[in-house]
Amino acid sequence: MTEAFIEEENKLIAQEYKELLRISYRSLTDEDKKLIRTAFDTAVDAHKEQRRKSGEAYIFHPIAVAKIVASEIGLDATSIAAALLHDVVEDTDYTLNDLEQLFGETVARIVDGLTKISLLDKDEEKPVSLQAENYRKMLLTLNDDVRVIIIKIADRLHNMQTMGSMRLDKQVKIASETLYIYAPLAHRIGLYNIKSELEDLGLKYTEPEVFDDIQQKIKDSKEEQDTYIQNFASTIRKGLEEAGLHINIKGRPKSIYSIRRKMVKQQVSFDEVYDKFAIRIIYKSDLANEKFIAWKIYSIVTDFFRANPVRMRDWISNPKSNGYESLHTTVMGPENQWIEVQIRSERMHEIAEKGYAAHYKYKNNGEKEDQNLEHWLDKLQEALINEETNAVDFVEEFKMNLYAKEIFVFTPKGEIKSLPKGGTALDFSFSIHTDIGLRTRGVRVNGKLVPLNYVLKSGDQVEIITSKQSKPTQQWLSYVTTGRARTKIKSSLNEERKQIAIEGKDILRRKLKSQRITLNEKAINELVKFCKLKTSNDLFYRVGIGTIDNKIIKEFTNSRSNTLINFFKNKIRRNGENPNIINEEITNKFDLIVFGKDEEKLNYKFAPCCKPIPGDNVFGFLTINEGIKVHKYNCPNAVQLQSNYAYRVMQAKWIDSSQQEFKTNLRLTGIDNMGLVNKVTQVISNNMNLNIYSISFNSNGGVFEGKITVGVKNKNFLSTIIQRLNNIKGIDKIYRE
Ligand code: MN
Secondary structure (H helix, E strand, O other): OOHHHHHHHHHHHHHHHHHHHHHOOOOOOHHHHHHHHHHHHHHHHHOOOOEOOOOOEOOHHHHHHHHHHHHHHOOOHHHHHHHHOOOHHHHOOOOHHHHHHHHOHHHHHHHHHHHHHHHHHOOOOOOHHHHHHHHHHHHHHOOOOOHHHHHHHHHHHHHHHOOOOOOHHHHHHHHHHHHHHHHHHHHHHOOHHHHHHHHHHHHHHHOHHHHHHHHHHHHHOHHHHHHHHHHHHHHHHHHHHHOOOOEEEEEEEOOHHHHHHHHHHHOOOHHHOOOOEEEEEEEOOOHHHHHHHHHHHHHHHHHHOEEEEEEEEEOOOOOOOOOOOOEEEEEEEHHHEEEEEEEEEHHHHHHHHHOHHHHHHHOOOOOOHHHHHHHHHHHHHHHHHOOOHHHHHHHHHHHHHHOOOEEEEEOOOOOEEEEEOOOEHHHHHHHHOHHHHHOEEEEEEOOEEEOOOOEOOOOOEEEEEEOOOOOOOHHHHHOOOOHHHHHHHHHHHHHHHHHHHHHHHHHHHHHHHHOOOOOOHHHHHHHHHHOOOOOHHHHHHHHHHOOOOHHHHHHHHHHHHHHHHHHHHHHHHHOOOOOOOOOOOOOOOEEEEEEOOOOEOOOEEEOOOOOOOOOOOEEEEEOOOOOEEEEEOOOOOHHHHHHHOHHHEEEEEEEEHHHOOEEEEEEEEEEOOOOHHHHHHHHHHHHOOOEEEEEEEEEEOOEEEEEEEEEEOOHHHHHHHHHHHHOOOOEEEEEEO
16 A cells, blocks of 8 residues: 555545534534544544455544434434444454543443444354344343444444445345344334435345346336326426415335335235335425424315325324324325325424434424433433334334224225225125126236235225126125125025026926926925925026936936825725824924823833834823833834723823923912903903913902913013013012912
8 A cells, every 4th residue: 555545545534524523413512523533533543454345444434434423313422422433442452441531431331332232243153033132132231322222223324335345145144134123223213214225225235136126127217207296296386386385396216125025015016016106295384384284285285186095194293203203195196196195394304314313403492402312312212122112103004904993995096995894805896886796707906916805905906807707606605794795696696596496497397298297386396305405496496507417306206106106005004003093283393292181291201112203193101110101002012001001001192392381370469450350361361362271369458469370382471471461550569480
């Protein structure tokens, strides 16, 4: 290295130093400048022998970090000094003690924190995720001074900016770590610009091809974008001018990283990411009118462009925890394109760029700048330690999905449709029009084809693809959640079913004809029974769709001729049966046997010798040890039992237990009055159509007491009777005995 080169380099270093003081966001006192000067001289001396991998003098790095701290973040002189000194203890002969002697405890403590984090950097054996976990702990416990973290972020930013000459594997490691821990940290602190830059650089080193590709595409679409923004601006300009507003309309491109994230998350191509840039409207205003003007601009913008209510964020009324203020809305802009519009004052813009530093600069109500900074740092420390602050942003993310049982989605033209939460793509289709629903062939959500049962989210843009050939299937019923869609699908399926049944009936007529059977009511009923179906329509439908085919019809005709033979067989057998048994119509409801003239319910068992089934003519036989056994009348043992033990034989009868009456006694008391008895019997007998087995009333000194025995089928009947009796004027109490 020649002397001329060194001299040139020293000049450059001096220039950088001057620049550092010039660009400081905060106003520096003479004392501040003195502190920074000493730090600068110390750092220059400490690093004088060192060069970076790129070959330049090492001191350029701490100066660059200090510049980020001073200008982009807007920290105080203490932080600027600490930034200049951040690598001194780690890389040179200076000790922490030296720094404490020279700069005092605060600067020394910050540098100590930075040194400790740096040492963790060198722990290369650990996988990135574990290491990041280390960092997180470190960052939270290591030091009370949050400036350590902020300077570390600035340090990382500069390292990322100048990583080109580093070894490839180191680049990837540092970049991954940056994406994992430093970008989220920057976001938390409200350093949006730095966060975006860290992310883009992170992507550049982890996925270089992807990064280059997106970067190129953004360049290619720049012109188109500018035209679009001009279009937008000229549409609203007149309205804004009439309102006398001074504004600046800019395009704000989405970062390469966030475009990439969207492409991966939604599995779409670059062209399909529809919000690649936002429009930013920055206005001049005094503090008092700031909010009012924001909403005025909002109102003018939405006069021209339809707003999407679920993408409305009012960070002015409720600033983010990191101080961010702005009014965000998404509108259907020119060319039917959704476009985010960010409305903010110059002050808010500055806060958005610089975080709290700007916030506290403006919030200078009597307090000194340093005190404001202290507040910011305290608040940041709180935010970083308290894991719950994460929840704030988290909640904001999901707020629109949480705030209602309703979601809002959009047609391709930007019309809003609301659906119950959980609504699917197919539900949406039916919500537009039944005909569209019934003809749904496919659905695109945010430009991507999705299954019909895809669950929609608020803000989704949904496009239905229809086809004349499409029609609902049974499966569709499981794809929808709204009653409307379900009803429409069902009635469409029924309609189709009916149509098939009509055709099926014709087919059946022809098929039976070939078997010499006429399709009449009798034949239909027999066939319904044969196929174990419920209605003739079921039968016709099944013939129509072919599940009842020639084979089954053939089986049916065969069984039919057998039935004829069986009929005669039965006739002969019946002659041998007990003629005294009265045949009652047997239904499958006959499920209980009662005994004796009073039809008492008693415990019984079926005799194993004949195994009666409901409807058989039966009698009970009282055994010595096993209670009542029920036999069929034509049981082989019946004659012997009946003749030898006639006294043990009990009359038995199948009944429908659901129709059985239970006798219940009711006791009534009340005030004796004319016609009361009449009313009581009317209620029980006439209105309820029940049997009264006995009824008696006693009257004594104006008070009456009644006893009624009624037959009821179940408890519900009884409750109804009691309720109705209670309504009779004069009745005081009713007891059930
Ligand atoms: Mn460094």
